[in-house]
Amino acid sequence: MKFALRVILVLILVTGFILFISRDPAENDPLISPVGPNTALPKETAVPPGHQALSRPEGGLSSFVGEAADSLTEKYGRPDRIEPSSYGFEWWVYNEPVAEYMMAGVKNGIINQVYAAGEGRDVRPFSIGQPLEEIYRSTILESEVNVEIGTNQYVFTLNGDDMQERMLIAYDGLYGQLYADTESDSLFAVRFISPEALVLQQPYEMSYSGDLPVPPAMSSTLHRAVDRANELQVMDLADLFRKRAGLPELVRDPDASAVARERAVRAIRGAALKKEPVTLTEDLEQAQVPYGKAGENKAVDYVDAPATLHGWINSPEHRELLERPGFNRQGAGVSGSSYSHIFIERPDPAGASK
Secondary structure (H helix, E strand, O other): OHHHHHHHHHHHHHHHHHHHHHHHOEEEEOOOOOOOOOOOOOOOOOOOOOOOOOOOOOOOOOHOOEEEEHHHHHHHHHOOOOEEEOOEEEEEEEEEOHHEEEEEEEEEEEEEEEEEEEOOOOOOOOOOEEEEEHHHHHHOOOOOOEEEEEEEEEEEEEEEEHHHHEEEEEEEEEEEEEEOOOOOOOOEEEEOOHHHHHHHHHOOOEEOOOOOOOOOOOHHHHHHHHHHHHHEEEHHHHHHHHHOOOOOOEEHHHHHHHHHHHHHHHHHHHHHOOOOOOOHHHHHHOOOOOOOEEEEEEEOOOOOHHHHHHHHOOOOHHHHHHOOOOOOEEEEEEEEEEEEEEEEEEOOOOOOOO
């Protein structure tokens, strides 16, 4: 009898230890953008001419780039949200339902880009979910892509990872960015973008001859509004990614977002001051956020929320958190180019609003 009691006691202690360990949050290292800020290189002489651009796709979402924003609302109705960006244009967000997600960049009433990740969106000549093998077989992909704006010339140079994960295609007066999901070998999203917006955002290594455009200065109020917009977009796209994986969407948790926001701010300050980061466990407990399990993805220096999410889905450890089935809530925090995305498992998601 005493032996059996000892065995039971040992099992209880072992189980408790396992539960304690499994509760420890999974905190991934920050994913750093392959292209840092202010890395464009000036050329003293004109850059060499590039390959001839392809004919612009006929129809589909690419046809809206360069057109009045009214043309978009005539076909798709008013956006679900209108949010500022750090590049001087507004994002018109269509996220209801999230499975049909798309955003359009609008400046002075003109569409400068369309980002589409919804499987039903018309991104001809491609399709969301299309096997990458088909794209490689039917599309000419170059590692150097030229852009000419007036007398200014720009060259984007794509490295090996770019050629696999985020290809760039030059059309007549338009550029297409193909965001690949290398785990599923399929096309995750497409961005059709004007030459001016592409050069302004600098999503690849770039050299140039002439003038270098820079994003407009932002007030502190606008800066905060842009951060909040990026937070919502990260959570939108996380839900879209999980939905494709057959997982439920995550409840938006304001407490987790408050922690994520503080961690995004502190990540910038800590890097500047070379301070040791505070652990996710410490922050969640300090904020009295109840959780069973938790995890965090971080990123730095990506051009916007879609680019950040795309980086995470192509990083195995960050992707694992995005598609972990046990989580039921999420919170996101953004400060400039610093991103924190927290996942938690809480026992009380029922009845909570998304």
